[in-house]
Amino acid sequence: MGGAVFEAAELGRKISREEFDAMAPALRTDLLDLQQQLRTADFPVIVIFGGVDGAGKNETANLLNEWMDPRWMVTRAYGRPSDEEADRPEYWRFWRDLPPKGKIGMFLSSWYHRPLLDRVHEEISVAEMDELLDRIVHFEKTLADEGALIVKFWMHLSEKAQKRRLKKLEDDPLTAWQVTATDWQHWKMYGKFTAAAERMIMHTSKGHAHWHLVEGADPRYRSAVVLNTLKDAIVRHFEERGAAQKVAAELKRPAPARKAEKPKALLAQPSILSSLDMTRSLDGDDYNRQLQELRGSLSLLHRKAKERGMSTVLVFEGWDAAGKGGTIRRMTNALNARDCQVIPIAAPTEEERAQHYLWRFWRHLSRAGRVTIFDRSWYGRVLVERVEGFCSEAAWRRAYGEINDFEEQIVEAGHVLCKFWLHITAEEQLARFSQRGEIEYKKWKLTDEDWRNREKWDLYEAAVNDMVEKTSTSIAPWTLVEANSKAWARVKALRTVCDALEAALRKRKTGTPKG
């Protein structure tokens, strides 16, 4: 297991040779077409590959070089600075190699190399790494402000998969030379490497240049993802610059449409949600016993936390009828009502609409020692607002970084933060809706809106997967709760909160200073 952000890239996604061969010709034609259109465009494309050794950075770059027209494409990789380079400011060599307008530049071990590896080898402190990352953000912003399209791929392998991959290369006499002592040395530092990489990704994923996380274990899968993502990014950039039509007209051919369907083989991949074991459940006796125990623990832990002035923030998100309300009640019953506040988030009030969308969540953060439970939350921005088009695409894409920043401040202030996604299957939701329709005292719970939302299940599911991928940070990870069984869901949520409180109390005791 890597850091929390990387879980979404350890799902074992694969594409068969047949599937890949079926999608390849169209994809390749699209990319070549785009490359031709780029030639007269007024911006360069900068593609960056980073990631774990063996996750396919070089192979993917090679494939791109093979597929596309090399005349309009340059590839750069950087080792130790040459004498020439060491004599000048560090970024001199990167500036020199930037692609001009109309060309694609691919960078392997780019400006990200030094901050990451120096941190892994503890040659620089976290604060020093942050300063180097800050320079990267400014550099990329400077390029993006002038129109450059920047697409960054982080190729990921789990620790196990990396080992398998290195072994496999070693065992084959034809590829054994590719595996160096350094590779194994890096593998031993896997934990350090992914921790530093996570920080790097979080700090340098900006609206103008965010990272795409790619599961790197299967060569065909990762190639398909990179090629598709690059294609989408170029098409979107043309659209945003309003240049697509113009260029297409000049070349007398139609601009590729962004909405063109994703290859089926990519749509059918397991996701973080689909990889949950939805058969998990708990029988009545077990449930009652564990519930009692956990509520006792929560009550006790909360009292200790309160004494130490430690606040708790719980976030509940989930499908309609997933059982958020019931789970929340199991929490509040264990707590003193004076110490606990449930904030139901519905449409914003007039006052709230006149403010930044995060304002209404900031205002509800409670004082030291209290528990604040958000029944739906700031994640509305990247769920309902995204799906229903209540905010622009630029706004919800920006929001991931804004939310991570917000949660970082909550955690830095010493609060305990748990985030839950209560997951049920579409079938289970239908069953619960029908039941609600039949039972008189539950009818009020079922609205037309619930049925409308249900029609957009796929869109919501894609939004949830993106949300978890981009906001499950090591300081504020998501807990995905298999909630087809209400008993299981309640117990898992309670246990997660207890564990988090216990860990925080232990940490506080050993004297880690607040903030």
Place this chain on the structure above:
Amino acid sequence: MGGAVFEAAELGRKISREEFDAMAPALRTDLLDLQQQLRTADFPVIVIFGGVDGAGKNETANLLNEWMDPRWMVTRAYGRPSDEEADRPEYWRFWRDLPPKGKIGMFLSSWYHRPLLDRVHEEISVAEMDELLDRIVHFEKTLADEGALIVKFWMHLSEKAQKRRLKKLEDDPLTAWQVTATDWQHWKMYGKFTAAAERMIMHTSKGHAHWHLVEGADPRYRSAVVLNTLKDAIVRHFEERGAAQKVAAELKRPAPARKAEKPKALLAQPSILSSLDMTRSLDGDDYNRQLQELRGSLSLLHRKAKERGMSTVLVFEGWDAAGKGGTIRRMTNALNARDCQVIPIAAPTEEERAQHYLWRFWRHLSRAGRVTIFDRSWYGRVLVERVEGFCSEAAWRRAYGEINDFEEQIVEAGHVLCKFWLHITAEEQLARFSQRGEIEYKKWKLTDEDWRNREKWDLYEAAVNDMVEKTSTSIAPWTLVEANSKAWARVKALRTVCDALEAALRKRKTGTPKG
């Protein structure tokens, strides 16, 4: 003298009571009008006051409150956090107080307070301050991305002026209470305070929220500047959001035009250029003796620098016919031709046009031990490109920060950087143009373009003043050269380079590590 950035706010600018009274009614009407239009606008206005004690932060905020409609305006100031506030993440209190859309929020001692004062009192390191500043940049970016207009004023007083101001308040029995022991304590830390403030201003002046430096010695002058700048900023923001016409139409009154003339009293103020003593000159004997001496020194110093692998970058900007070429030749004559490269910057080549505008300067940075002389430079972006409209307003406004970032990297790499603006008066230029027209072998130097540029003297002068104000940082200050006397100019430039080399060599000797 404060840090280099603050020189532009120590010019003794003043406005008489009559002048102020003459401009006040129109300005006040405009501001009230804008405030009315704001009420239905879809963005809030955030005004931040920072600066030296006694430079008029509070008085200016009070004036704004007095002039404008208090119903659509809130003022906030922050002391030590209350219990309520200390229990929550630091930014909770700032979020809570943000003005809603349509309102103006004025912040005194805002989110800038803690990073600045903690640094002045050395409670945090420079790296820690940078991290706090980074949070500020993200915070303001988050607000600006949703449309907020952020206007930041830094009110400046020179060390002497601050002392005078505090004395004056103390001497008057009616105002003596305003001066506290803390004020005098701060005054004693003036140097530290301005050094930290400069770093803060450089790091937090972004395209979406840059600082306006205001000379605070004269109450009428500083009020006029703040009120005018605020008005301009609001009008520009309406324009940029394309909302001005819409709102104006709803209110059935014309939108105030941005191009409305600045009050004459503000236009007539001394500037950094106008405050130069243009009578400075050097007679022939003195000139020859000093020139010989300095060229000897330069030659010697350069050899030492070369041994230590230290590079030098010289930037020459100035009016047409100000004598850049002659001054540069006096430098190169003293140096070994192999070690020295003059880069004349004219219109970019086709290859250069296909890149980011900074690319062509990065590429010319020379190796360790060399001297690179730029005859015109990256400052073209904020001079000729601004004045001639070759780039958008957003682009040249952004450029100040990009240039500071670029120069920071040059200096961090251990290079010595000197920037010269060769200044002549309009009369002197005319005389030189006429002379060129008459002397056969100098005719080629005079082009139609020179005459066209001359017609835009005022626009260029404004651009130069802005350039010096925004890019004269303590690590890369501008040297303004009074060049009506060519002898004086050459000697001053040579001496500046020698001094800079000597200082850098001394510093290197005492073992400050490179980079």
